[in-house]
Amino acid sequence: xxxxxxxxxxIIIGVGGCVAYFYFANLVLDKVIFPARGEKAGxxxxxxxAVRPWIFLxxxxxxxxxxxxxxxxxxxxxxxxxxxxxxxxxxxxxAQLLASEDFRVAFFNNILWVIFVPxxxxxxxxxxxxxxDRLKWGNIAKSLIFMPMAISFVGxxxxxxxxxxxxxxxxxxxxxxxALGADPLDPLQIPFWNNFFLMVILxxxxxxxxxxxxxxxxxxxxxxxxxAAIIDGANPFQIFFKIKVPQIKSTIMVVWTTxxxxxxxxxxxxxxxxxxxxxxxxxxxxxxDFMFRDDxxxxxxxxxxxxxxxxxxxxxxxxxxxxxx
Amino acid sequence: MSVATxxxxxxxxxxxxxxxxxxxxxxxxxxxxxxxxxxxxxxxxLEEITSGNMIALPQDWTIAPWLSAWSTAxxxxxxxxxxxxxxxxxxxxxxxxxxxTVLGALNGYVLTKWRFRFDTILFGLMLFACFIxxxxxxxxxxxxxxxxxxxxxxxGLILVHVVYGLGFSTLYFRNYYAAxxxxxxxxxxxxxxGFFQIFWRILLPSSGPIIVVCVIWQFTNIWNDFLFxxxxxxxxxxxxxxxxxxxxxxxxxxxxxxVHFAGAIMAAGPTLxxxxxxxxxxxxxxxxxxxxx
Numbered sequence: 184x185x186x187x188x189x190x191x192x193x194i195i196i197g198v199g200g201c202v203a204y205f206y207f208a209n210l211v212l213d214k215v216i217f218p219a220r221g222e223k224a225g226x227x228x229x230x231x232x233a234v235r236p237w238i239f240l241x242x243x244x245x246x247x248x249x250x251x252x253x254x255x256x257x258x259x260x261x262x263x264x265x266x267x268x269x270x271x272x273x274x275x276x277x278a279q280l281l282a283s284e285d286f287r288v289a290f291f292n293n294i295l296w297v298i299f300v301p302x303x304x305x306x307x308x309x310x311x312x313x314x315x316d317r318l319k320w321g322n323i324a325k326s327l328i329f330m331p332m333a334i335s336f337v338g339x340x341x342x343x344x345x346x347x348x349x350x351x352x353x354x355x356x357x358x359x360x361x362a363l364g365a366d367p368l369d370p371l372q373i374p375f376w377n378n379f380f381l382m383v384i385l386x387x388x389x390x391x392x393x394x395x396x397x398x399x400x401x402x403x404x405x406x407x408x409x410x411a412a413i414i415d416g417a418n419p420f421q422i423f424f425k426i427k428v429p430q431i432k433s434t435i436m437v438v439w440t441t442x443x444x445x446x447x448x449x450x451x452x453x454x455x456x457x458x459x460x461x462x463x464x465x466x467x468x469x470x471x472d473f474m475f476r477d478d479x480x481x482x483x484x485x486x487x488x489x490x491x492x493x494x495x496x497x498x499x500x501x502x503x504x505x506x507x508x
Numbered sequence: 509m510s511v512a513t514x515x516x517x518x519x520x521x522x523x524x525x526x527x528x529x530x531x532x533x534x535x536x537x538x539x540x541x542x543x544x545x546x547x548x549x550x551x552x553x554l555e556e557i558t559s560g561n562m563i564a565l566p567q568d569w570t571i572a573p574w575l576s577a578w579s580t581a582x583x584x585x586x587x588x589x590x591x592x593x594x595x596x597x598x599x600x601x602x603x604x605x606x607x608x609t610v611l612g613a614l615n616g617y618v619l620t621k622w623r624f625r626f627d628t629i630l631f632g633l634m635l636f637a638c639f640i641x642x643x644x645x646x647x648x649x650x651x652x653x654x655x656x657x658x659x660x661x662x663x664g665l666i667l668v669h670v671v672y673g674l675g676f677s678t679l680y681f682r683n684y685y686a687a688x689x690x691x692x693x694x695x696x697x698x699x700x701x702g703f704f705q706i707f708w709r710i711l712l713p714s715s716g717p718i719i720v721v722c723v724i725w726q727f728t729n730i731w732n733d734f735l736f737x738x739x740x741x742x743x744x745x746x747x748x749x750x751x752x753x754x755x756x757x758x759x760x761x762x763x764x765x766x767v768h769f770a771g772a773i774m775a776a777g778p779t780l781x782x783x784x785x786x787x788x789x790x791x792x793x794x795x796x797x798x799x800x801x
Contacts (some may be wrong), residue, residue, distance in 0.1 A: 338732075
């Protein structure tokens, strides 16, 4: 039972430390630095209130500086040095990447992932949100579709290894092929298409997320617009694509970009399914090939990922802030 | 004329309905079959799987694969089963979730009720923590952990998860508190309530839903994380996801599929449980947090 005690101690130290910091910093501010008494009481209260937010955000700012700003800058600096990290080689690592066939394959595959996974997950999510909303047992269907969200990428990959396994006694795909009289094959070794078989796993995981958000947005559509369309004689497809979808466009975009950002980070699936073999490498898994072996190249790959993600990230952040106003 | 319209209505209804049912059936198969296969096969002896009865019900029900995955299976080089790694994950996830939630709540409170000059810029920066590709921080982070002397330990992992979980927990609490009437806070201030009193007695009692969302979100993300676990916690300190991957890859000789399946269910267990128990609140809160209007 020692893990539990250890865990509790960590919580007490962590949470207690934070709270103690907040409490005593606040106390010092109010009682020592700007006491709310004497002739300057009013001015002191105002000053204390101006300083207070910074005290409370300091831990977060400190953490962000140490763990966000420093690593990004540090990574970039590291990517300008050679493998051992003792010689400045400018953009040598990037030049080496550009010249490498593997990097180009990974980059091209990554583009495929970014195009297809968000599109498919959003589309299937939208479709299932619309269809399950119309059924009595739709909620059960919803929780089933949502379930993969709870599983780790590693767990999901393991499940799908069995779907794709070459042995027809193990793999579901090959069992079906065998039943139809076809020879077994390894789907993960079919050039080009194996990328899509890997994408299916992420789509499988992410559809639930898209569905939940979009289903909420669909319910928020004013009834009158749909009723008006019915009276005007619109068929269900027209109602869906011409009345409903345009009204939830901003939500669709949020879901789309959120999944896009996720796609650019996911390395678990490729790493566990193929290890990047058979030309299925994507940038995040490609980076892992160099991790702790050639940190110069690894950070260069990381920086390429960062630059690719940046536009989507900024759009996403602006969007989440705009919604709050 | 009325007959004709009614007829069309029925026909479209039937076509749509058939379409819906066919579609949902395919969907259910796509989403359910992998789960079903996993559960069924974790309860079969290995011979039954390899002799080609993947989708059939077990003829010979057994929990031996579960016991093996839990306590005797080969993880890497040690035949320890997943048990120690399960505890590693618990030791990592509970403190990390607790700390990042408390800090997120305080951040959200300060950012919405104690507005100051650069608060929106600061918040924007915090959101970077939500979306940044973690690959970029891996190598510098490894150095920081090394200098702090907690490289390859659970404590180090907790620190990493707290830091990168802060973005989302702050986002959730900020959105939630933004909708909370500021007049109440001002009134309490006039009545002489201090910073903590306001938080403790006015905001916190009505924060139930968002705490649930934040806890579930952090729990799932941290429990399911593989990247940080694989990079920062090697060997005995590895979390469950890393151990599961090792279990699958380290089987010498015959691959024990049933043990792998049992292990996968164990790794997914806590998060599935959380979803089943609190999923409804989560969905509701997720919608409130990420989609407004």
